């Protein structure tokens with residue numbers, strides 16, 4: 001009987017498992033920790049609903065809506081309040097609303113006249129033709145100007161990757177922007193002419209896509225998928241070794257009751273890049289290319305050296321959820337939240353106005369603010385004790401949002417390795433994954449370290465991988 005092992009019960013692994021099971025293919029999901037959802041963590045405490053990892057899913061593709069429908073969660077999905085569309089960027093030490101229209105752009109005080117002229121000039125900047133990889137910072141300096149980098153893109157890089165724009169690769173981390181330049185010769189022209197194509201493909205641009213969560217937070221999605229998968233999900237089970245056999249894969253499993261093993265026709269790795277580096281993997285059909293590339297000798301059984309994946313940076317991020325009495329916050333906090341560029345000199349990377357986005361995130365008369373510290377900008381901050389994290393966050397929120405007094409609710413969670421940095425040279429790791437898949441039939445890779453770091457990207461990665469593995473099993 002053909003079966004599939006899925007390593008990791010984050011949203012990627014659960015989505016892939018859910019769709020394979022619906023195709024009638026037996027699946028088993030192995031999860032190292034004692035819970036499902038990976039970095040998704042919603043916690044109810046003292047009347048507050050705190051989200052420590054992701055806060056929203058962007059509905060950029062019809063496949064995302066289909067998963068919610070197929071999981072029977074349509075009635076529990078909550079779209080964000082339409083009034084909460086405003087996004088702020090901090091400049092001159094205060095949050096300024098990002099313009100939502102052309103007129104808004106030319107009248108905003110977020111950018112100087114010089115920056116506005118840089119936008120008018122952008123369609124006439126020649127496209128780069130040498131094919132050289134560049135950082136998002138170099139790209140923005142080349143096509144727009146330094147001010148856009150310092151006051152907008154730096155904040156965006158922190159908001160999406162908790163990353164450094166000087167290190168993040170344009171082609172790997174922001175492929176849409178690279179594509180706009182390559183196809184249309186300009187970001188502005190690409191925005192205008194690319195809209196029709198996106199519509200035909202049924203895709204929605206990330207800045208326009210509807211955002212949603214669930215009545216009891218994002219954890220509802222992995223929990224529901226896990227319930228539907230039932231006995232197929234094995235918690236507290238680490239996949240430590242993989243060995244290719246004559247007709248599939250042998251897995252060495254570490255559980256609290258000791259080591260055990262299982263055999264499956266195919267394996268989908270949906271864990272993290274740094275844990276992939278620790279996975280002891282042997283191929284029985286040695287591959288000249290991979291052996292050479294990975295410095296291994298040829299033999300009957302070849303061990304794959306996956307340690308290169310430990311080079312991928314996952315900087316630490318601390319998530320600080322604070323509850324305040326409404327009257328203790330001067331700013332209306334109506335909107336999605338605010339991003340803070342490095343040049344402004346604050347501790348926090350940004351804050352989500354969580355209780356403006358969805359109902360029931362805070363008790364009546366209170367609001368919830370979720371702030372992030374650390375990332376590539378100041379990784380050391382994320383590792384400070386909880387009291388210090390709260391103190392630094394309150395210090396910033398006092399200046400930025402006019403917060404008074406002490407928070408009524410505090411809860412911090414640290415992700416020691418949060419989000420992979422698609423830095424310059426990241427293409428090498430993606431290339432290596434493809435190469436391994438080609439040389440080791442039945443071993444597949446999906447998830448945030450390969451197909452994009454957002455929740456939506458991970459859901460699509462899981463959906464697409466279920467299709468691909470289904471076809472592989474049919475052909476086998």
Ligand SMILES: Cc1cc2nc3c(=O)[nH]c(=O)nc-3n(C[C@H](O)[C@H](O)[C@H](O)COP(=O)(O)OP(=O)(O)OC[C@H]3O[C@@H](n4cnc5c(N)ncnc54)[C@H](O)[C@@H]3O)c2cc1C
Pocket residue numbers: 007008009010011012013030031032033037038039040052053054055056057058237238239240270271272275276279317319415418419446447448449452453454455456458
């Ligand atoms: C703080 C933070 C905020 C974020 N905010 C947003 C947001 O607002 N919007 C958004 O779209 N995205 C956001 N993201 C990104 C998004 O949440 C993730 O990219 C996505 O959830 C990743 O899902 P995944 O299944 O690929 O990986 P993970 O969630 O990392 O799951 C991988 C799982 O694999 C397991 N595992 C690893 N190795 C093994 C092994 N050998 N054996 C068994 N199990 C193993 C791990 O225990 C883990 O449970 C955020 C991420 C973080 C950290």
